[in-house]
Amino acid sequence: MKNTADITVLGAGSYGTALAISLASNGHRTMLWGHEPEHIENLKNDKSNEAFLPGIPLPDLLIPEADLATALAASNNVLVVVPSHVFGLVLTQAKPLLRKDSRIVWATKGLEPETGRLIQDVAREVIGDEFPLAVLSGPTFAKELAAGMPTAISIAGTDPQFTKDLVELLHSPKRLRVYANDDFIGLQLGGAVKNVIAIGAGLSDGIGFGANARTALITRGLVELTRLGEALGAQGSTFMGMAGLGDLVLTCTDNQSRNRRFGLALGKGCDVETAQDEIGQVVEGYRNTKEVYTLAKRLGVEMPITEQVYQVLYKGKSPVDAAKELLSREQKSETSSAE
């Protein structure tokens, strides 16, 4: 009993801890693995994750664990919640320690560094095709989820039984509503592209533009996401749900979003490094912008907002010049399928 769990969470940052708290609060024994033994010791001693979610108590059923082998032996359900740029690395470390019956779900939002591949492709390359896979995606700030505030999320995967079991584990009538979805690609892509648009919204607000500009960015950002998603085989309707519109509205409008805060700082004249240091947690959109831009170019999909955010982050363009370029684009119909 001591070393078994209903689910193991890999990644003891803000979101991994929040999901582990949520699972444990549902009455499930949940092991939470983190790669820094000192951090895990602090979790055990403080009975909270003061570094990432200060003041929020860890339920008794949440067991912090520093040993990856112990964590992976404890349960066949493995929820990976590390930043996208280390997802492949963590899964590679996990691979020889996985059980034969392991099932892998991730809440990571992003694409593979440099190539812009979906996380599912990274997972398949590392562990092969035999393990059931799933993804969680949607508008879920870690702090609110951890505090038990009402939240909704979507889930999709390759194996209906795994998806059903995950809904059972995660769903709570008091705190977390989980929607099953059959668009595995769409859910992954939504979580990555919204990071880029949230930076764009932050840039716009940082410059001093108002609600009109922010809302236009959300609306046209949704069009960009849908266009890229359909080119990848996702269903357009997915993006009207939690993993599209939901996460875009959340992260483009609320300063809990690190991507939005990053854009805000840049819009006010801060440099990339200082803005990242001040946030002190992962800003997925910084890398994701390059990845989404690369993917869109490869597929020949027009993504003008992404293109301008890319120019600001990687080509030294000023946020004001980027905004001017977006505004001065040629007139077009709102519903045209091309740009």
Ligand SMILES: NC(=O)C1=CN([C@@H]2O[C@H](COP(=O)(O)OP(=O)(O)OC[C@H]3O[C@@H](n4cnc5c(N)ncnc54)[C@H](OP(=O)(O)O)[C@@H]3O)[C@@H](O)[C@H]2O)C=CC1
């Ligand atoms: N926070 C949120 O509200 C939400 C986050 N997400 C997604 O969840 C993912 C994780 O983000 P989040 O928890 O917020 O990020 P944080 O920055 O809060 O935490 C990241 C965690 O990953 C750890 N980590 C870094 N490198 C490695 C590694 N090589 N091996 C193991 N662990 C590592 C960090 O450890 P260390 O501190 O030692 O570097 C840290 O504990 C991201 O893809 C994010 O987009 C999705 C929805 C909501």
Ligand SMILES: O=C(CO)COP(=O)(O)O
């Ligand atoms: O994905 C998130 C909420 O759904 C978290 O957003 P940030 O990574 O921008 O903080």
